[in-house]
Amino acid sequence: MIGLFSRLLTRSPGEGGGATADAPAAAGSSAPDGASAGVPVAARRQSEALSYFIKDLWEENPVFRGLLGMCPTLAVTAAVKPALTMGLAATFVIVCSNALVSLMRNALTPHLRILMFTLTISVFVTIADLFLKAFMPEMSEVLGPYVPLIIVNCMIIARAESCASKKGVVISIFDGLGTGFGFTLAIIMLATIRELLADGAWFGFRILPDWWVPWTVMKLPAGAFLTLGFMLAVIIHLHARKQAKQAA
């Protein structure tokens, strides 16, 4: 059994899964990451990890570009505090699950793939849930069932499938960090708009003057859909403008 594990950790990623479909073109995704690799390979791997991080953070943001993780995006963005907590919890889960899936990637067979992803994700979700219950009980109550629901968040399983099951540990961790922080950034942006309009506050602190009439609808699901729709329209518009500039 120890031999099997050591083989898992030492085999190159190319043996198990091959190149990813969504690997950044400039990053040299087919490079081996074995221990014997020289300095240029290490530098290339570092550059690939960083490019994954940046790409997942904004260009391929899971919420705005991938429309993934919609359940917490709509449900916990009524205020910034729960949104930040949810974002950090999801980041913890995605980084840990990506790292573990990457470590076991060479032992993953097609019939076990999804089962192992779900098993791995559920462990870290349970740990995050227990942590909130132990150290942030009020926040755990506010987030309610949405923390356990991270298990079925497509964003996490998508990264396990498209990156972690095919790439090395370092790249997978950076990919998880990029996706997690990208998700956190997106839901905080949504929560900021909703909390400002609904309560005239940000992070619980009153920002807008007293004459501000609260838009109660922004606290409701309708407010979540309206804000998300508005933000998607802005992001798509900016993306289209950038593409038009690049084409010109």
Added chain:
Amino acid sequence: MREFFKRSWLVLVCAFAFGLLLAVTYASWQPRIERNRILRLQRGIRSILTDADSIATDTLTIERGGAEMPAVVYTGLDEQNQPVGYVFAAKGTGFQDRIELLVGLGPQLARYRGIAVLFAAETPGFGDAIRDSVIFKCQFIGTPADSPLNVVKGPDKDRPKTDDYEIVSITGATITSEAVTRIVNRRNQEMREALREHTGQPRSTEQPSRQAAEGEGT
């Protein structure tokens, strides 16, 4: 068998390792989770029995659906060890999740001492007001406990609230207000019977007397 292990060794190893990890995590944090639960319970009891010097815990037997069930009751005692009120837990379904409450009764069991919310995940800005709305929660303080309470929409300027058994719902959260009142009514019915037997209080079919109301410090 060999083929089985060959195909599933990864699941078996990971299931064992993950189970161990979760067991260690749970064992480490469970005392803190339990302490949080007890603190929340104590805060809730103290918010209802504000004049109690000490709290005693008893387990009563209640009847539900023909079966006997245990029910914990917290008795607030004054300096002379006389009861100032009783608190018990109640739970039921709210608008979008379960609601867990603490319900307080006066020493004569004639009037409510108030309610406290232990758990609620109702709609932010509407139903979650049951946790913070002093106006809503204060309606239960001193309200007669001998008959079921009713929820009314209000305030109605043409029909001022005159009935003690009426609870004015929270604007935009009628279902949550009704759920809270229903949970209180149902649990009160079960617990008052058991508390009467426990304390030896006589059964009263009349409206709560003025003396009893005054005695319960509303």
